[in-house]
Amino acid sequence: MTVKKDGSKWLVDVYPNGREGKRVRKRFPTKLEAQRFEKYVLNKAFEDKDWNTGKKDSCRLSELIATWYQVHGQHLNYSKRRLNLLNYACEAMGDPVTQKLTPETFLKYREQRINSGISAKAVNNLLGYLNAVFNELHRNKIISYENPIQKVRPIKIKERELSYLDKEQIVEMLDILSSVCVNPHVTLIAKICLSTGCRWGEAQSLHARHIKNQRITFTDTKSGKNRTVPH
Template sequence: MSITKTEKGEWRVYVKPGGRTGKQVRKTFKTKGEATRFKNWILNAANVGEWNPHQDQTRLKDLIELWYDNHGKSLKDGLRRRTALTAICDVLGNPIGQKLDASQYVKYRSKRMSDGIKPKTCNNELTYAKSLFNELRSLKIIDYDNPLASIKPLKVDETELAYLTHDQITELLSAIEHHDANLIARICLATGCRWGEAESLKKRQIRNSQIHFTKTKNSKNRNIPISPELEAELLAIPKSQLFGFSLSAFRRALEKTSIELPDGQASHVLRHTFASHFMINGGNILTLQRALGHSSLKMTMRYAHLAPDHLSEVLTLNPMVK
């Protein structure tokens, strides 16, 4: 069974609903979405009545698989998204995609909130669900409007971006006795990289007094300068894969210190510390954006308030100044 594109730009369906020895069914459609719906309809033994090209009966679970096969596989987190979408689908009762009601989804989200799920997680789920329909429509697998388009994300308070003082940095590094964890922590503090980016480093990525970070979160490589001393220490490691798994050792060491962090911040505080001290010391916000690898300046602007001259005019231009 297959759906193929003809030389005329149409989509041809070829299926044998009865198996190898069954009757062959061939039909041509103008859009891939119509062809996909027909294939699903013809293969569903429970279908009765005539084929209605204007009524898409594809259920949400099948749409998720279509999304994954045609797009999700290409995403770094595609498998995780499919798992999340399938979980949503199961709770909703696997409805027909076109008949999914926005109020039905809002009720699901409200239940998630009452179960203690954080707003940010709920917003991520909504983004995944909306993207599912948007991508399928873009691929012409469906031809109806996104049924969740009218749902707005929940308002989320800004996360507290804690960072370490110089004394806390000293205390933390002194507590990390594990060699790999200690060196990874110092790389994060020196470059602003994520823990996973440092932990996965290979020796070939250290050259010309720079670390060449690859396979980053946004899939864009970036080169960050490091000191000659740090470069020499990394190149002296007698193996191509510089580090083993060390995050647990870091967390155990962190627990032994007097440092208190907001929930959800452990190794990521090292990245926040780099960015915060960079701005405190008068760094340029655009340079920081490139160093952190942020695709949007909006993400980097979270650190702008730490610049020495941030809102300094308030001191001289407020009405209490004589």
């Protein structure tokens, strides 16, 4: 994180021009002041580059993704995974100059991914991630031009038919887990998932403090919100 608590003050520790560039460190009495200074430093670095809009713009997508991650992306859930997906797509598209990026460029890449077996949902997620990069930087006035792929529509996905285990299948599954799995917690986790509809990872991360008064409270869920389910 580029803004963090340092004793009684808030420290800004940022490389506005990347790890190879100059490091900027400064302390402030409040977090708000530190965040404002961080944004100022990053904006100033962006404006001083010879590819900044208003001058001859040669900023590449990889640079834009790095700026987005520094000012916003790193604070999101699963931030590293999202960054890796963005960088992979950026490299596959040839790391284009951002203002020369066109819907056609992305559509060609999307078609390649679909033909390679990647699901429509996965490429829709990527489109959302790329839109978020441009929209967030534009909203914060780090870039002045509009999102170049904002008119690309996600692929329409047919709703999948849901299926459920019947009572006999549940009994069979639990019997198999009990006989095959050495770890006794596996069967318990499976029962919690069946009883509450939670995800496996949510059940696996439970502690004793989360189970109280016939209720289970799930924290750090995919939506970022706590959820309590009657037991």
